[in-house]
Amino acid sequence: MSFAISNELRARLERGGPILALTGAGVSAESGLATFRGPGGMWEGRDPMELATPQAFAADPETVWRFYDWRRKQAAEAAPNPAHVAFAALEQGRDSFRLVTQNVDGLHERAGNRDVLRLHGSLWRLRCLGDCEEHDNLELDLGPLPPRCACGALLRPAVVWFGEPLDPAVLHRAEQFAEEADLVIVAGTSALVYPAAALPEIARLAGAYVVEVNPETTPLSERADVHIAGSAGAVLPRLVEVAGIA
Ligand code: BJW
Helix, strand or coil, X not given: CCCCCCHHHHHHHHCCCCEEEEXXXXXXXXXXXXXXXXXXCCECCECHHHHCCHHHHHHCHHXXXXXXXXXXXXXXXXXXXXXXXXXXXXXXXXXXXXXXXXXXXXXXXXXXXXXXXXXXXXXXXXXXXXXXXXXXXXXXXXXXXXXXXXXXXXXXXXXXXXXXXXXXXXXXXXXXXXXXXXXXXXXXXXXXXXXXXXXXXXXXXXXXXXXXXXXXXXXXCCCCCEEECCCHHHHHHHHHHHCCCC
């Protein structure tokens, strides 16, 4: 796949300023994981958007848990793809690289990124609806669904559903990165879900150059400095090369 790299993008990749990457479900599509919106986004004939709400969980925790149990198993079977590997190379090659993801699948961490700011939580953490601490859980067999905590209360995935606030400290850090960035790479997101979708605009207003990597156009496309219409797995390794990172 061939695509042009503008002089400005090349200059910003080469000059060593702070780079912020904002990633979404499309980055894991080439690992075989379904995105939320668009083709292949349905689960058992249901729209994932209807399931990713506290209301859906309150009404039917078993169905919502079956969806997340399926996602955990899919994610465990998936392997990081060249886009994940490229983001890990950027973190290793640049002190001032920051990765902010909306993804909950853990593939960035498995590719080698050590400092991942997870806006929407993680499939691999569980939260007790009683008083117990949120904790990591990598177990693929959670037993009968919905799972319960040792204290007897229901457990839920520690992800951020619609209408729920993001962790304020995480969001604050992400906004700071956006304000400090010289270059923002937005990859694999429909740029529809806030407050994540506001980060490129915060960065742009503070002087960053914004590049979007997505085979489709999104509401961000016309505001970004460049839209590269390609898959993250093809484009990101090339950007790493231009940045001079082996
Ligand atoms: C490829 C590719 C390839 C394919 N390469 N690309 C301002 C305006 C309007 C509304 C709001 C607003 N502020 C807040 C809201 C409400 C709401 C919201 O944004 N609604 C909009 C939908 C209108 N936001 C919220 O509710 C947030 N909370 C909040 O704001 O709280 C405020 C509050 C304060 C105080 C008290 C109480 C509340 C929370 C949002 C949580 C989102 N949660 C989910 C589920 C997470 C858990 C889980 O994973 O199940 O997050 S929903 C879902 O969408 C998930 C994703 O992270 C998120 C974004 O999706 P993403 O990653 O962009 O995926 P897709 O599928 O949409 O797009 C994939 C893209 O990839 C496509 O464009 C493809 O073309 C592309 N692609 N292959 C590159 N190979």
